[in-house]
Amino acid sequence: ANKPRKYVQKCSSPIKVPEVTLRNIDTHKVVTVIEDNSHLELLLQNKTLPKRWDLTEPISDDKRFSAPVSLLLPMDFDKNKKYPTLVYVYGGPGSQEINYAWKSPAWPEYLVTSRKIIYMIIDGRGTGFQSVDYQFANYHALGTLEIKDQIEITQSIQKKFQFIDEERTGIWGWSYGGYVTLQSLIQDKNDVFSCGISVAPPTDWLFYDSVYTERFMGLPSMTGNKAGYVRASVLNSVEALRN
Template identity: 25%
Template structure:
């Protein structure tokens, strides 16, 4: 992955490139033909490695159709022991408009590293319905946000556990925030045979009350059955796995009422769950606390 900055006269550019497992390199290039004029800097990560840092593994496996490659990351604890059996936690943020699995070098991934250090193997994958692959690949989500790429995620995780037997396929948890909050709840509601526990922060659980401009792009107008079918409020009665819901009182991006409607539906369906309300908090606080709360919730069940 490359990031570039042009000189004021547009004759040169500084190119900084890296991969998740390769430290950043900076070079000066000619803007005319892209050739390297001179090297500038290569990041020294020797002290990081000496402290026990291990790079995430880029893992590729076939998706639901058995032929399309899905790309993701596997993060292991620094004291990883291949003779042990590790529960798996998926961090999910999935959907149209972008790709979400990190592509650049990150010495500490706030959504994955800390959980891995507590004794989990943490994974993240971009499934069908994300962008920058093909129109067909992304259009899986059209009038089908309920899908959330989860069939591809499950196929990818199954392939990973087949290659690495120390990943426990019988103990897979999932967590996410915002869209990931919606999707992690959907995972345990719709795929409880695979996902054994979920943590969901500030989820946009019902696309009928989320940001209209975004939802209509993918679900269309007028509001039809696709909205209802993907609603965690409508599907709350299906809950059969441990679920922790977290919501901030002052979230200005995802309406807190979205979570409360799920809570109401769960109570009406006589379902047991956990709810954490953070007074005065916004989505930023919830994401900061995500690893802590997810660890508490998922450690118990996984």
């Protein structure tokens, strides 16, 4: 077979729009620019966008790990002010919300720039692209460590940075993030979160599709992980949402 002579490279960053080029496989020089998104770059030139600040926060009960945390801050951010803070979570097994690729401005950027809030994301245990042990920390135990991390890391950030308004910190998520939101409100004994928005959450893994659930929870049988399913159900703890 003939040796390939060219390859396609896609590059982006949080502050650089995606660029797709065709390159020579030997010299790596650009043969042609397939897409440089210059029109998008031009559209964004006069737009106010948030500042992004990435950090890591130690996991309190396992010194092997630190969780990635990302904050979107208003452009005119003042560390001496207190800002309402909204934590966004997905948190599903093997997922990743914090990376260094381009994301087109959307609702988070609107909230930060127009409503002057801080938007925070935490990739806690159970998420991917950290290590195998990190990703499988809550294997057969959904609704445990990934919830603990959202609560405890948010509380740690509140205490560490005075510009986070402890009285006005909320959490929201969709799908698995909706589940994490509900469980965070249920398990939040210190009122770290003032409120939450849960969109389309699975509330009991017994009723979710087996192709997804059994990969992470095993079988809901007496010889399997029935106790894990019972523990993970939001329906068994719904009274805790009343406060």
